[in-house]
Amino acid sequence: MKRKCWLVIPIIIAVLIIYCLVTYLVTPHLIVRPTYNESAASELNMIELSELFLEERSMNVPLVEDVKISTSYGNLHGWRLHQSSNTYEGSYDLILYFGGYNEDSATAALRFLNQMVDYDYFNGFDVAVVDWPGFGISEGKPTDDAIRDTSAAIFRYFRAKSDIRRIFVMGYSFGTGPATYVASLYDTDGLILIAPYESAFDLYNSKTPVFYGPMKLLISFRMDEGEYAENVALKPLLIQSTGDKIIPNKYSMRMQEHFQNGADMVTINDVAHGELLTNEEVLEAISRYLKE
Numbered sequence: 087m088k089r090k091c092w093l094v095i096p097i098i099i100a101v102l103i104i105y106c107l108v109t110y111l112v113t114p115h116l117i118v119r120p121t122y123n124e125s126a127a128s129e130l131n132m133i134e135l136s137e138l139f140l141e142e143r144s145m146n147v148p149l150v151e152d153v154k155i156s157t158s159y160g161n162l163h164g165w166r167l168h169q170s171s172n173t174y175e176g177s178y179d180l181i182l183y184f185g186g187y188n189e190d191s192a193t194a195a196l197r198f199l200n201q202m203v204d205y206d207y208f209n210g211f212d213v214a215v216v217d218w219p220g221f222g223i224s225e226g227k228p229t230d231d232a233i234r235d236t237s238a239a240i241f242r243y244f245r246a247k248s249d250i251r252r253i254f255v256m257g258y259s260f261g262t263g264p265a266t267y268v269a270s271l272y273d274t275d276g277l278i279l280i281a282p283y284e285s286a287f288d289l290y291n292s293k294t295p296v297f298y299g300p301m302k303l304l305i306s307f308r309m310d311e312g313e314y315a316e317n318v319a320l321k322p323l324l325i326q327s328t329g330d331k332i333i334p335n336k337y338s339m340r341m342q343e344h345f346q347n348g349a350d351m352v353t354i355n356d357v358a359h360g361e362l363l364t365n366e367e368v369l370e371a372i373s374r375y376l377k378e
Contacts (some may be wrong), residue, residue: 120220122230126192127222130165130199150199153216157239159232160225162298164216165195165239169209171204175337179252180244181213181376184237184268185260190222191215197363207373211254216240218264230308237264238271245272254376258363259333262297263309272319277322278372280362281333282341284312316342325352325374332359350375 104339126148134150148166154161166176185194194215202208226232244250254276257265262282269277285308322345326338335353342349352371354362362368 087261098226100357106282110303117376119187120218120222122188122222123193123196126190126196130195133199133345140281150195153214153243155216155240157236159219159227159236159340162216162219162223162224162236162240163222164214166212166214166314167199167202168212172343173277177249177251179254179376181208181211182241182253182268183213183215184255184257186258187260189258190259192222201364201369207369208376211376214240214244216243221262233264234267235278235308241274241372242274250277256280256372257282259359260309263311263314265311266322267319269320269322270314274320276375277318277320278325278351278375279322279332279341280325280368281338281359282311283329283333283337284322284340284344285310288341312344314339315341316346318345319347321345321347322349322353323371324349325354325371327354327357327359327362327364329354329356330347330359331363351362356360 129154130150151166151168153164153166155164156162168178183194183198185191195213198213198215200209203211217224218228218236220228220232226236241253241255241269244253252275255265255274256278257263258280262279265277266282268274311338321339324338324341326333326335328335330338339351342351352367354365354367357365357368
């Protein structure tokens with residue numbers, strides 16, 4: 087009987103070790119899910135081809151330009167939508183967008199394209215979306231270091247462009263972390279965060295609420311947005327929803343305290359997480375901020 091009791095202890099220890107190891111390896115996939123929307127990319131490619139070679143574009147349809155950025159993690163790919171005057175000439179302001187945990191650049195760019203055609207929310211602004219490593223057809227793996235480093239590289243790429251005057255960085259959901267990180271390193275002209283979170287622990291706990299205290303040690307993927315925000319000098323726009331079940335607004339509320347000069351907080355009532363990017367109140371709030 088005593089022998090059986092002694093056997094139970096190493097079995098329990100082994101189970102705990104396996105559990106911790108599996109949790110450590112699996113948790114990054116809860117919040118980072120690289121995708122590639124091939125149909126959206128094909129549609130954007132067709133629009134770009136018609137503009138460049140067939141010259142069959144409507145005057146209210148933005149020019150579509152595919153973007154390729156070389157980094158130490160490999161080549162990154164994405165899109166830039168030229169709205170102003172439908173011409174590559176002149177210089178314009180830019181919205182640099184960082185998307186959600188499973189949102190590729192083609193999906194985001196096509197949504198922006200439709201909004202730019204149908205509405206006036208982004209009037210006077212170009213929009214750029216580039217995939218992180220592992221997303222879309224970008225090379226590399228989407229580790230936390232890779233996403234931070236390449237987000238900064240994407241910003242530097244567009245900042246070096248002679249046809250860009252000001253850059254407003256916009257992040258949604260998971261992308262608010264990289265967006266805030268970029269704004270903590272460089273002088274951006276604006277920062278828009280839709281459904282922000284204080285740390286990656288918020289994202290994990292919104293799905294599996296167990297990562298508290300010592301359990302935090304099982305998190306291998308870190309994105310400490312609140313820490314980055316403390317080095318942001320400008321006053322950002324934060325947008326949250328009382329109906330957000332993915333990133334509950336209590337997480338977004340805490341972010342307001344981290345910025346040096348505070349933040350403009352807009353609260354939307356009863357709008358689901360996935361509907362924020364197409365919500366009229368959200369788009370109007372973004373438009374007002376861009377025009378300030």
